[in-house]
Amino acid sequence: MKQNWSEENNPKSSCLYERDIPAYCQGELSPPAVRRIEEHFNHCAICRNELKETGALLAKMKSGLDESVRRNFAARILQKIPPEEWEESSGKTSAQPGRFVKIVLSAAGLLLIISSLWLIGRLNNKQDSNAPVLKPVNQFVQTDEKNYADSQEVIKSALNWLSQTQEPAGYWDTVKWGGQKKYEVGLTGLALFSFIAQSQKNQGNFNDGTTLQNGLAFLIQQQNRTGLFGPDFAGAMYNHGIATTVLLEYYSLNQEEKLRMPIQKALSYIKETQKPSGGWGYTADVRESPNTVISFWPLQALSLASKSRLGGTGPDWPGLKPSLERGFNWFRQTCDLKGKPGYHRPFEFPYGSETLMAVGAFNYFYNMENQFAIPDEASRSFREELYQEANQLTGGINYYGWYFLTYALYAENSPRARQKKDEIINTLINTQNQTAIYAGSWEPADRWGEIGGRVYATALAALTLEVESRAPRLLQ
Amino acid sequence: MNLAGFNDFELMVLVKRSERSAFTELIHRYERPLLNFFRRMGADIHSAEDGVQETFIRLFNYRKEYQPKARFTTFLYTLARHVWSDEIRRAKRKSKTTGFTDTLEVVQKTNSLEPGERLDIQAALNGLSEKLRSVIVLSIYQGLNYQEIAAILDIPLGTVKSRAWLALRQLRERLKVYSK
Numbered sequence: 001m002k003q004n005w006s007e008e009n010n011p012k013s014s015c016l017y018e019r020d021i022p023a024y025c026q027g028e029l030s031p032p033a034v035r036r037i038e039e040h041f042n043h044c045a046i047c048r049n050e051l052k053e054t055g056a057l058l059a060k061m062k063s064g065l066d067e068s069v070r071r072n073f074a075a076r077i078l079q080k081i082p083p084e085e086w087e088e089s090s091g092k093t094s095a096q097p098g099r100f101v102k103i104v105l106s107a108a109g110l111l112l113i114i115s116s117l118w119l120i121g122r123l124n125n126k127q128d129s130n131a132p133v134l135k136p137v138n139q140f141v142q143t144d145e146k147n148y149a150d151s152q153e154v155i156k157s158a159l160n161w162l163s164q165t166q167e168p169a170g171y172w173d174t175v176k177w178g179g180q181k182k183y184e185v186g187l188t189g190l191a192l193f194s195f196i197a198q199s200q201k202n203q204g205n206f207n208d209g210t211t212l213q214n215g216l217a218f219l220i221q222q223q224n225r226t227g228l229f230g231p232d233f234a235g236a237m238y239n240h241g242i243a244t245t246v247l248l249e250y251y252s253l254n255q256e257e258k259l260r261m262p263i264q265k266a267l268s269y270i271k272e273t274q275k276p277s278g279g280w281g282y283t284a285d286v287r288e289s290p291n292t293v294i295s296f297w298p299l300q301a302l303s304l305a306s307k308s309r310l311g312g313t314g315p316d317w318p319g320l321k322p323s324l325e326r327g328f329n330w331f332r333q334t335c336d337l338k339g340k341p342g343y344h345r346p347f348e349f350p351y352g353s354e355t356l357m358a359v360g361a362f363n364y365f366y367n368m369e370n371q372f373a374i375p376d377e378a379s380r381s382f383r384e385e386l387y388q389e390a391n392q393l394t395g396g397i398n399y400y401g402w403y404f405l406t407y408a409l410y411a412e413n414s415p416r417a418r419q420k421k422d423e424i425i426n427t428l429i430n431t432q433n434q435t436a437i438y439a440g441s442w443e444p445a446d447r448w449g450e451i452g453g454r455v456y457a458t459a460l461a462a463l464t465l466e467v468e469s470r471a472p473r474l475l476q
Numbered sequence: 477m478n479l480a481g482f483n484d485f486e487l488m489v490l491v492k493r494s495e496r497s498a499f500t501e502l503i504h505r506y507e508r509p510l511l512n513f514f515r516r517m518g519a520d521i522h523s524a525e526d527g528v529q530e531t532f533i534r535l536f537n538y539r540k541e542y543q544p545k546a547r548f549t550t551f552l553y554t555l556a557r558h559v560w561s562d563e564i565r566r567a568k569r570k571s572k573t574t575g576f577t578d579t580l581e582v583v584q585k586t587n588s589l590e591p592g593e594r595l596d597i598q599a600a601l602n603g604l605s606e607k608l609r610s611v612i613v614l615s616i617y618q619g620l621n622y623q624e625i626a627a628i629l630d631i632p633l634g635t636v637k638s639r640a641w642l643a644l645r646q647l648r649e650r651l652k653v654y655s656k
Contacts, residue, residue, distance in 0.1 A: 018641070019637065019638060019641045020637070020641075021641070022637075022640045022641050022644050023622065023637050023640065023641075026615060026616075026622075026640075028621065028622045028637070053648060054644055054648075057644060057647060057648055057651075058616065058644075060597065061597055061612075061616055061617075061647075073503070073507055073525070073528075074500050074503040074504060074507065076529065077503055077528075077529050077532045077533065078496070078499070078500065078503075080529065080533055081533065081536055085494060085536070234482070234483055282483065342619060343619065344619070345619075347616055347617075347619055348619025348620075349509075349619055350505075350506075350509050350549070350618075350619060351505065351508070351509070352508055447504065
């Protein structure tokens with residue numbers, strides 16, 4: 001039943017436009033209404049003051065409470081649903097086999113389960129009983145543990161694990177290591193980043209460059225006619241953005257001519273799939289709202305391309321600069337007054353705000369800061385917000401968030417940022433697996449672990465540890 | 477089966493077929509936003525977890541009724557709002573001092589605070605009427621747009637806009653008074 005607004009206490013507003021101000025702050029007004037109210041602000045001191053106070057209140061309200069459920073919460077909910085609900089429905093949707101067929105299928109299934117368990121035990125991704133127990137950064141005791149100086153040894157061990165698990169064709173078999181097949185291209189790209197960083201630091205390639213070259217060759221083979229790397233599906237931009245970025249990062253150091261054409265095609269694909277508003281979404285459909293999580297990677301690729309001197313892909317490449325600027329403008333529109341990006345728009349955090357803040361901070365320090373003049377006051381409040389979110393982000397395992405956060409903290413470079421960065425690095429150093437076939441890897445224990453598996457966890461942990469050698473180059 | 481790359485519509489199609497893994501994925505996606513929805517509405521942590529649990533159980537029970545005509549979040553938060561309303565009603569009936577009833581007491585206490593007593597944002601939020609608080613929680617903390625909030629609360633779009641204005645105005649006044 002529709003309820004009427006008049007049920008509420010309804011004080012009078014001082015100005016006709018006053019009631020539209022919250023809607024204006026939250027991006028809920030139509031473009032003509034936005035133009036009208038902005039014109040009105042020029043003449044109305046009451047509404048200007050109202051705008052200022054509403055904006056301040058909205059920013060203040062975001063602070064504080066943002067809690068997580070307890071571990072195994074999903075399992076507790078699933079326990080409340082009778083098992084027959086699942087079994088019964090499954091039966092309805094499939095043909096009913098005869099009794100004999102059922103017995104044979106059951107026996108085959110049992111055999112399959114037993115052999116799968118054996119294989120899993122041998123090969124797959126279960127956490128080893130001797131593996132270190134993962135715990136939040138802020139629960140880590142800093143004494144009697146490996147320290148920062150050990151990071152080089154840990155990185156080397158991670159690269160060893162990655163190079164040993166690379167398939168002969170140059171990719172990482174993500175399914176074998178607990179991830180999803182469709183993200184194989186992106187995960188291969190993530191793994192290659194750390195080999196690039198290491199080759200630059202050591203003035204020579206790890207493993208004679210074999211791992212890196214095989215991986216790059218695999219990525220190029222995955223590009224289709226449209227320029228897209230990997231399969232075309234919702235989420236394809238993760239693969240594409242990461243693959244394009246890794247090729248650009250390698251090309252900027254080595255200028256290998258064979259990479260030039262694939263990079264150009266990849267950048268063209270990025271331009272063509274940009275939404276009219278300037279961001280990117282899961283699909284190329286223009287009606288789909290872009291989101292900041294997806295948009296980061298194509299933006300990163302365009303930013304790297306614009307900074308490099310690669311002739312056809314350099315700053316003078318037609319269309320690149322406007323595309324990048326539209327992307328940055330859109331990204332800025334998703335940020336609240338403190339500079340924190342929302343998922344589609346300000347204050348929207350369907351999956352929590354801390355990872356978005358880390359991604360936004362990376363984008364701010366490594367891409368946008370040199371492109372736009374950012375007022376000191378906005379910069380200060382942004383840095384403060386980053387530190388607040390850093391405390392939240394380090395309350396649990398989050399390799400993806402930690403990667404972006406560590407690089408952002410490196411760039412921010414205040415004493416407290418350095419301290420938080422070192423806490424993350426210490427945690428990674430002390431949680432690397434040391435046993436058997438997992439030695440050198442990390443447990444895929446965060447919320448994206450089921451998508452990316454052990455390759456994802458290890459690639460991002462290694463890349464995070466490489467911050468000291470890689471970040472200065474990215475900041476140039 | 478791992479389904480993290482599927483969108484909510486696709487997952488609900490699988491949940492309708494009683495795919496356990498699809499339902500698990502939806503829980504992982506929305507357990508935290510829902511927890512914060514109940515917390516911002518004023519529930520204590522244990523009651524909020526109960527609310528999240530009840531919402532997901534209802535989602536499962538109503539899965540066959542779900543039609544992809546609106547956003548999935550509209551469906552989910554409509555269920556959550558009903559869970560919240562039911563619990564408030566139940567608490568009032570039983571007049572117990574546990575769980576959601578604590579919330580009512582907090583709200584009442586907040587309304588009777590004296591000037592000078594410190595009031596934080598959550599306490600100020602608790603002091604709003606449930607109608608106003610719902611709009612603020614769904615809009616600011618859950619990031620839903622006004623159109624979607626109108627559908628969830630079953631009120632006209634203009635009412636959402638007006639309630640948002642009134643709620644923010646009341647919050648400002650409360651925070652001003654009680655922070656002195």
